Amino acid sequence: MKELRKKLDRSCVNATAGDWRDWRWQFKNRVTKIDALDGLAGNRNKDEIKAVASVYPMAITPYYLSLIQEHNEKDPVFAQCVPTSLETDFSTGIAEDPLDEDTHMPVPKLVHRYPDRCLAMVTETCAVFCRHCNRKRFWSRPNHINLKARFQKMIRYIAASPQIREVIISGGDPLTLDDAVLENLLAGLRDIPHVEVLRIGSRVPVVLPMRVTKDLCRMLKRFRPLWLNTQFNHPREITPEAARACQMLLDAGIPVSNQSVLLKGINDSPDIMKDLLRGLQKISVRPYYLFHCDPARGCAHFRTDPKSGVAMMEKIWRQCSGLCLPQYVLDVPGSSGKIPLNIMSPALQKDLKKHQHYFDKFQ
Ligand code: SF4
Structure with missing residues (x-):
């Protein structure tokens, strides 16, 4: 860590261990300027990174930077947070808004695609801008513009929509908001009688x-049933600090589930995926979804072929217990839910055929 601090700017060199553990310090000292990446950008050309970051900004917490072991694209942490010119290769003609979210917003930043649940995008800010993010179109737009007014409109719409029983609070990253701001929002949502469940992404x-502090956990606990979905994509991200944060949430009675994204060169090998899933089970985080990477603009270089994803999951299904297994899904605009991709599995279909006589008994 000392080595890393030396490479970062002066405020990091002088940081104390207390600073390092303070989420506000980490947030304030996010690496957002290319020059601060000196010695960390590996073989990536600085001008190239600057040009990409002018379209899709960069932000990396010192903590997440410290997880990088090799400063090149082969490193799974480096590849998820350091910009590459591949992000601005728009020749593949894919969509800025692949899930068609912008056309399903009855009020600003509230997506209502499925009848019983809605998605409230409560900020455009994130601790780290993940290079594979399917909402990277929002990053360069102004942040935190009159959040109070935004939240009021959302709450009014949800209160007037009795079919909504679950609200997914996402962004950006809602936990970049201060406790008091988040608390006001959660209290407003909890006051709506038909909102049964809250979920934070x-x-x-x-x-x-x-960022997962005792105060935060105490506050979140008051709004249960509240679920938290996070996104570990590689076993390297399961550190003692991350495990501790998840444990604190679990101790507060908040179930923590994981939604990974299948990313080329990062977690698209059966061995890495197996380590990730087993590692999550060890820290009591339930692998929930493995998303096939959406066809979002700026993310084409992360996308794999769904067939290879199915083949990878087939291998894993045979080796891992059900508690470790996420549903491998594709989010499709216009569909009534996420589409499980295991239905494409030839091995599964063969198994079903082999046991057809068993199913026939139930006819
Ligand atoms: S919205 Fe989520 S995936 Fe996208 S950059 Fe923020 S933290 Fe990463």
Whole structure:
């Protein structure tokens, strides 16, 4: 860690161990300027990174930077946070808004695609801007513009929509908001009688685990049933700090599930995926979804072929217990839910055929 601090700017060199554990310090000292990446950008050309970051900004917490072992694209942490010119190769003609979210917003930043649940995008800020993010189109837009007014409109819409029983609070990363701001929002949602369940989507346990404080857990606990979905994509991200953050949430009665994204060169090998899933089970985080990478603009270099994803999951299905197994899914705009890709599995279909006589008994 000392080595890393030396490479970062002066404020990091002088940081104390207390600073390092303080989420506000980590957030304030995120690496957002290319020059601060000196010695960390590996073989990536600085001008190239600057040009990409002017379209899709960069932000990396010192903590997440410290998880990099090799400063090149082969490193799974480096590849997830350091910009590459591949992000601005738009020749593949894919969509800026692949899930068609912008056309399903009855009020600003509230997506209502499925009848019983809605997604509230409560900020455009993240602790780390993940290079594979399917909402990277929001990063360069102004942040935190009158959040209060935004939240009021959301709450009014949800209160007037009795079919909504679950609200997913996402962003950006909602846990980059201060406790008091988040508390107001959660209280407003909890006051709506037909909202049964709240869910927070946050990568904070992975990229800024010190954000999970006792105060935060105490506050979140008051709004249960509240679920937290996070996004570990590689076993290297399961550190003692991350495990501790998840444990604190679990101790507060908040179930923590994981939604990985299948990323080329990062977690698309059966061995790495198996280590990730087993590692999550060891820290009591339930692998929930493995998302096939959406066809979002700026992410083409991370996308794999769904067939190879199915083949990888087939191998894993045979080796891991059910508690370790996420559903491998594709999010499709216009569909009534996420589509499980295991239905494409030839081995599964063969198994079903082999046991057809068993199913026939139930006819
Ligand atoms: S934390 Fe989530 S919303 Fe933010 S950049 Fe990463 S994937 Fe996207």
